[in-house]
Amino acid sequence: DAGVIQSPRHEVTEMGQEVTLRCKPISGHNSLFWYRQTMMRGLELLIYFNNNVPIDDSGMPEDRFSAKMPNASFSTLKIQPSEPRDSAVYFCASSFSGGVSYEQYFGPGTRLTVT
């Protein structure tokens, strides 16, 4: 299994630009999570989906952030317009909810730098 796939791995953009981060979860997993990690705030849950439906987006910092999951194998996190304080590593994770185990499998992350 290829694991959780994220793209791009690195993104450098200028303030005001739109940024789209992509995630392909592990096949068969029905939950998907977007996290943001910074030195100051640690690892924060932004939003998570169950069976492609957004369940909790209370962690999304502002309306500039939006996430979609059009099907079971793809999700996007969009920031429009981007700001320097959005610079962070963004992780996508997936899991199978409903079984005995609940561990999450993380992707390698996208390092976003907004200048």
Next chain:
Amino acid sequence: SQQGEEDPQALSIQEGENATMNCSYKTSINNLQWYRQNSGRGLVHLILIRSNEREKHSGRLRVTLDTSKKSSSLLITASRAADTASYFCATDPDGANNLFFGTGTRLTVIP
């Protein structure tokens, strides 16, 4: 905040020694999980302990859970240089798999 806190923030030990990391949390939980993160990489799940369990083992890892004290500990025995990483605890309040991660312990194992 439901976020857990790890203690210590940083730990440096010699190879072969045991490493103990602690996690405290504030709300009731369904389960607690420990993850490892190598520098620049994603998190890797290590072990899950449910609220009705008190101790769990996996290889060189031993996890304890004290729900009355709202705390957990992760013990790594006979540490290796490859164990150098950050270790995070994560609490799941209701079994919905919505995890709240702690601040992490940075472990350095000196060869």
